[in-house]
Amino acid sequence: ARGIDPKVSNDFGPKIGLNVTFIVTAIVFNEQQEVLMIQEARSKCAGSWYLPAGRVQPTELLETAIKRAVLAESGLCFEPISIIKVESSHGNWFRFVYAGRITGGQLKTASKADEQSIQACYVNDVGQLTLRSQDCLPLIEFARDYYRNGKSWHSPQLICQRYVPNLYMRLIVTVWDGKIGKHRVLIAHSLSPHLPICQLNPTRSVHSTLKRFMQYIFSGNNGISNNSVVPPHKPIGLIAIEYNYAKQSDQYDGLCLTLLVHCKSADSPVHNSFTWITLSDNGEQLITEKLSSRHKTIAHSVL
The missing domain is CATH 3.90.79 (Nucleoside Triphosphate Pyrophosphohydrolase)
Known part of the structure; x- marks a missing residue:
């Protein structure tokens, strides 16, 4: 049933934090079609901007992880509606991109800065920001199409x-x-x-x-x-x-x-x-x- 031999050790077993990485990312827009972005606090990328994202922790469901990450980084409560894209690098790194809606919370300001993020805000022209990575730009446009033309896409689907x-x-x-x-x-x-x-x-x-x-x-x-x-x-x-x-x-x-x-x-x-x-x-x-x-x-x- 397994088909081909993956040519890895029989002892290999995926363990989050040890030999596999699952990343969750949320893309959400407000009524003005501005996208939610957060300003990074981590030393290696402090001051740069990126989408709300985080690593899935051991004993954590992916939907639980994305809710936790968005709340910690932006101050907002996020309800995932659907996964719209999965990206992978090798066979042990996966990023799950979620669409969803904001259901509450308060947008984090610089006065509430902590180790998770400096602040969060809705942005119209993301290209004007100093970004942690440019790879978020095509993801934002991909998600924008989903929000605008969702009826022609797949039905909402979670893990x-x-x-x-x-x-x-x-x-x-x-x-x-x-x-x-x-x-x-x-x-x-x-x-x-x-x-x-x-x-x-x-x-x-x-x-x-x-x-x-x-x-x-x-x-x-x-x-x-x-x-x-x-x-x-x-x-x-x-x-x-x-x-x-x-x-x-x-x-x-x-x-x-x-x-x-x-x-x-x-x-x-x-x-x-x-x-x-x-x-x-x-x-x-x-x-x-x-x-x-x-x-x-x-x-x-x-x-």
Whole structure:
């Protein structure tokens, strides 16, 4: 069921603060379409500006972390509505970008400066600020589009709170079958039928793991990835994100990303552990919707 060998030690287990990092970031606008920014207090970037953000702590849910971070840095109570983007660097650093609304609190002023931040304010022209990093600029414009045109995006979606024992990527690999006028989906049929899933290599990018997994899937009956002929395909976006923190000392802070991938053809032979199936009417409706626009799935990018 795990598919490819991630080529990491069998002893590896993701632990927040030890060998994996989860960052949460909030992007929220006021009625004047100004974006909430905070002025950093940390010595290495003191005085510069950035979006409200923070590291997820051990035994903390992601939604709890973003509420804590926004309150500590801006003085405002934030209610997350949806994750709109996930960014990753290697397979052990992830940033979750949230859209949401302010439900209370008082905007922090310089008189309330502490180790979390100097102050917070709503900003019209972020480009005029001294920024901690320019990488927030495309995120702000991405979120602005979500707030303006949310009805054409995916429905609000938060983390599925489900314990995952490690770092995984689950694939929904689709292809259009013109003969029957429906999409087909690839499933693994070892043990019981399920969507293909593999462990993420914490030292390699998510795209690198995807490439190796697709080579394994389309390696034909010989199972030799080096001889595989992978059909042209495109990662569309994330369908679901599963996470829950370890509740016992022998558990890990795992994560599972479910990625939709669309293939142009099903001509390439698949490994004998996989097969194509035809979708039910409900499944067909869901996949057709998700493929209809780039905003119908949660965006994912590799930094």
